[in-house]
Amino acid sequence: MIQGFDPRTGQPTGLELPETDRAGVDAAVAAALEAGRAWRGAPAEERARVLEAVADALTARAEELWPLADRETALGEVRLRGEIGRSAGQFRFFAQVIRDGGYAEAIIDHADTSLTPPKPDVRRMLRPLPGVVGVFAASNFPFAFSVAGGDVASALAAGCPVVVKAHPGHPGTSELTASVIRSALPSADLLGLVQGMESGAWLVQHPSVSAVGFTGSVPGGKAIQALIDERPEPIPFFGELGSVNPVVVLPSARREGLAQGFAASLTLGSGQFCTNPGLVFAPEDVVKEFAEAVSASTGTPMLSSRIRDGYTSGVERLSSLTLLATGQAGEGAWAVEPRLFTTDLDSFAAQLPAVAEECFGPSSIVVTYRDVSDLPGVLARLEGSLTATVHATDPAEAAPLVEVLARTAGRLVWNGWPTGVAVTWAMHHGGPWPSATTTFTSVGATAIARWLAPTAYQDWPAELLPQELQDSNPLGVPQRVDGVLSR
Amino acid sequence: MIQGFDPRTGQPTGLELPETDRAGVDAAVAAALEAGRAWRGAPAEERARVLEAVADALTARAEELWPLADRETALGEVRLRGEIGRSAGQFRFFAQVIRDGGYAEAIIDHADTSLTPPKPDVRRMLRPLPGVVGVFAASNFPFAFSVAGGDVASALAAGCPVVVKAHPGHPGTSELTASVIRSALPSADLLGLVQGMESGAWLVQHPSVSAVGFTGSVPGGKAIQALIDERPEPIPFFGELGSVNPVVVLPSARREGLAQGFAASLTLGSGQFCTNPGLVFAPEDVVKEFAEAVSASTGTPMLSSRIRDGYTSGVERLSSLTLLATGQAGEGAWAVEPRLFTTDLDSFAAQLPAVAEECFGPSSIVVTYRDVSDLPGVLARLEGSLTATVHATDPAEAAPLVEVLARTAGRLVWNGWPTGVAVTWAMHHGGPWPSATTTFTSVGATAIARWLAPTAYQDWPAELLPQELQDSNPLGVPQRVDGVLSR
Known part of the structure; x- marks a missing residue:
């Protein structure tokens, strides 16, 4: 039952x-x-x-x-x-x-x-x-x-x-x-x-x-x-x-509201989002504020005891890293504490791929870096994600990262957080394996x-064609006719 | 080597x-x-x-x-x-x-x-x-x-x-x-x-x-x-x-040139086409002419001894059917004889799916039927093909078959033969398994x-966007902007 x-x-x-x-x-x-x-x-x-x-x-x-x-x-x-x-x-x-x-x-x-x-x-x-x-x-x-x-x-x-x-x-x-x-x-x-x-x-x-x-x-x-x-x-x-959704905070990133935005995205729905920001690459100067924001956060109950247990063992798996902050568990049988871990870029790279496996729930890792030019080599080794996010005020600073991020993720987010997925014409919610199959x-x-699957009709009589394929275009749908797209 | x-x-x-x-x-x-x-x-x-x-x-x-x-x-x-x-x-x-x-x-x-x-x-x-x-x-x-x-x-x-x-x-x-x-x-x-x-x-x-x-x-x-x-x-x-490419000759089909067209399509390139017409459903009155046309045909060498051997055993597999016609093998070490087999619809249906497996080469089966209304039930049991062809002069006669054929094949051909695959904007060369994966x-x-794979850019700075996604559309590509498709 x-x-x-x-x-x-x-x-x-x-x-x-x-x-x-x-x-x-x-x-x-x-x-x-x-x-x-x-x-x-x-x-x-x-x-x-x-x-x-x-x-x-x-x-x-x-x-x-x-x-x-x-x-x-x-x-x-x-x-x-x-x-x-x-x-x-x-x-x-x-x-x-x-x-x-x-x-x-x-x-x-x-x-x-x-x-x-x-x-x-x-x-x-x-x-x-x-x-x-x-x-x-x-x-x-x-x-x-x-x-x-x-x-x-x-x-x-x-x-x-x-x-x-x-x-x-x-x-x-x-x-x-x-x-x-x-x-x-x-x-x-x-x-x-x-x-x-x-x-x-x-x-x-x-x-x-x-x-x-x-x-x-x-x-x-x-x-x-x-x-x-x-x-x-x-x-x-x-x-x-699964998806870890890497976030890259570049040196030029606006610091105002950054840590609060991160903590809110991390703990939204107790972190139970496919697009949860599970991995942040950031300069050392932001670490303290990120830690404070997560410490100040309060969790909510997870959806099931199985998911709660998964989170608990996921967090244990990360115990080789430095625990930077722990939020409040909040009320409820299956409530869990948000967690923030940290490590530096070299140590992170040495522990790939295991360290970057998704831990479903309100847990994330801040990976500190000193030189932006060290990032592409490490980002290239991440598994596929649904999203990758950049925080910066200077697009030129981000330019060397765009190609590697586009190979890593299906959606690239600028100065935002990945957890919202707008339902629009252009939205893509998918990405390289394992984020999507x-x-x-x-x-x-x-x-x-x-x-959907295509059907081609060759020399087919007009009376047997679907309306979308008739020359008179009774439905007014977009048609490409003899190579030219028009409505 | x-x-x-x-x-x-x-x-x-x-x-x-x-x-x-x-x-x-x-x-x-x-x-x-x-x-x-x-x-x-x-x-x-x-x-x-x-x-x-x-x-x-x-x-x-x-x-x-x-x-x-x-x-x-x-x-x-x-x-x-x-x-x-x-x-x-x-x-x-x-x-x-x-x-x-x-x-x-x-x-x-x-x-x-x-x-x-x-x-x-x-x-x-x-x-x-x-x-x-x-x-x-x-x-x-x-x-x-x-x-x-x-x-x-x-x-x-x-x-x-x-x-x-x-x-x-x-x-x-x-x-x-x-x-x-x-x-x-x-x-x-x-x-x-x-x-x-x-x-x-x-x-x-x-x-x-x-x-x-x-x-x-x-x-x-x-x-x-x-x-x-x-x-x-x-x-x-x-x-x-693989693909058997069923052809349905309806009672209203123009008989002139029909058998010659079939034999030419069947023996083209020694039948070594993915779109070779390996299965024909036809009224009994066309059988004689089809047999004559195949008898008058001459094969060419197959591409390799392996393919020739495959054809030979494929033809043997069909020996439970009536051999209707055998063409000439023609010159060459690996030349083979075109073959035409026949059976009636009930007997064919009883031998499915084995009888309808692709036999790569110039061999086909004419399945005779008496009543068009018996066809959809049998056509529905065929495996997926790249093409399905209808010969008829009266579209109304074909109407009851369109849906079942569209579920069976990726391309529907009217009064033609499937072996030509034009390279055009609308061509579809694919179909249900096993014709395509x-x-x-x-x-x-x-x-x-x-x-290709999609990438979505969210709030991304214009200077980092591909040209195709810029508001100014410098390449003049088709863009769907806020839901409206235009160039």
Whole structure:
């Protein structure tokens, strides 16, 4: 059975829920596949209206959703209301994305029979993957990376039915969220929900599942990839895994507010963000203020005893470094103390790669350096991250670092903190392994591309072509026609 | 040692070449990586001019290239001259693609500080993968899918250095082609070439290799995937593997020229095309003419004794079917007879999936049907193909098949034959497993996307942004600005 727990008390909360058995997974996938037939064929405008209805339903039911999620995650009203808003906003955003139509990448090449060999008429666009999308919900965002998350919103927007494997950290929230979303869908079967670890294993091996989205740990991601590798037909695995998110404070960086900004980013949500700043390279003169800021910080309960235990052993792993500061644990059964460690650049480099492994939670390492020119060689040895941040007032000082940082991370942040991930057209939330398993993103407009595949139509009769590929362009989507992009 | 053979005589041709040892692979990758530093940073216009110089060099040296390739492949002057032209054309085409700049998918979202939370300035574009691209050349196109092929052209266009593992079927042609291409590159090291099976295994496991392109068989592709799976850091594997390319002749199809078109497509290049029409669903009335056309056809030598042996056993595997026609083997040590088999739809369906496995070479099966409505159920059970073709004069007759064919194949062809693959903006040469390992294409403008990954820049200073992401858009590339696509 699946049981939610209250991180403030460590005690069970809510009803026990049955684990989904194999037959249950089969039924959810089969129902989703069947409901998907109409959905994938529905015009973008129709899908967009449904996505907006989902956003409305989430907003309308926020009063029910956040208290339940708060009991299961202890993330608090403000954060959870904000997260429901983010989730609703994401559904609205993907409605915009599919109305725009550029996501389909319509390309039309007219025939040219004067050439040898003659060039046929070829038209290509992206269409939804044929089967069901499997999504693994994350622990740390019970709405925005869970049943109401970006994977689900982008897959539905693409035209794919979805089956979500709920995260055991918020099973009740998952069930309620699914029922709220289903109330706005043309068929409730478009969104399946399964509970329990084994259900996830069956899901990724199901012959009708065409792709899998996942947000979680490196070991979790590797386990799912291994299961997918056993399939007779491989399918894409879009995993967003671990990330240390290096921050480089350059000598020219403005010191005002720097330490406070760092501590706030570090301890946000008890440090349970994929984009948590786990590693800071800084001149020695900032160390004292960073230490003071972390000492003054107060932790909040972590999401589960398993995550709390992981943090505890992660922090122990760093005990060879100098402990610079310890914050307050704060209230709650699973509350932990924020920690800040320090070491110098040479010593850090000598302990790579182990020292730079992600420690999920409010812990970070300040690596002090003396000469900016020593940084690129060490930065080049870091594993892939979702983000890399530079603090500086002088861009010229940062110039020698840009290329190495762009090879290390998928998003480069200037004079900010990596923990916020805006849902916009340009956002990229991905990066080199192990931060992501592919070059795709899980946040932002292009997240929809994960659930699409191209079809080319050669000399195909106009009456059988999708609207996006017709010369008259009835939907007004961006088309590249004979090499020229236009709307 | 690596030795080329003349398919007309079965005898060795050209010098023996040493197999590249591990140190040789390391050296080629290291040199490519180093040469790639300048290349990936070079402006698109500069890369475009180099690609055009490569095209010029290939064209200028055609008189040397085709006779050498002919000795190693027996594909003949006309075909090989055409293929050099195709290869040169492909380099020119990718010059156009990178000058256009749309391939970089530049997206700019300006900041909006009035929102809660405030929206940062985020700019995203695709940039070359950080390391070296490994390419496995194919047997059947000694230029267009080999050292001068689309994988190399698109990877260089993307800004990536390349190391090619030569195909053992044309080792001398590979060496000469590499030297011709290098003569036009700013650094010869940008294009490495390694010989021998083991060199390929080292190549895909090399830590500096970021992606692998491959055109070949399903077992070959699986073997490379298994090697990649052993890497500590996974990398994308873009394999274009087997395909049977179903053709559906509907009752309304024009009969004139149909059988001749089929036989020509079937026997082109001795059937050694990934897009060879290996399976035809047709009404019984066309069978006789198809049989006559194949009987009247003459084969040419296959590319190697291994491929010839594979064809022979493939044809034996089909001996449970009715042999409908046998063409002439033609001249040459490794020449084979074209074969046409037949069976009815029920019997075919009963023998799935084995009966529909690709038999590489000039062999096909005509599956006769009586009722069009029986087709979708059987078509749905076929494995993925690169193409699916419909012959009909009445689009309405084909309408019930479009969705199932679009799930089966990456390119749908109307009243044509699948063997030609035009290099255009819209071409898609890919499809569901096993025809391809990903949703990407190996031919056409979007083939470049395989070698690119997104980087997002948040609140990044203008002086450190790539030109493609600057507000002034100095290169005039397509940009999506605040959600609106424009040039």
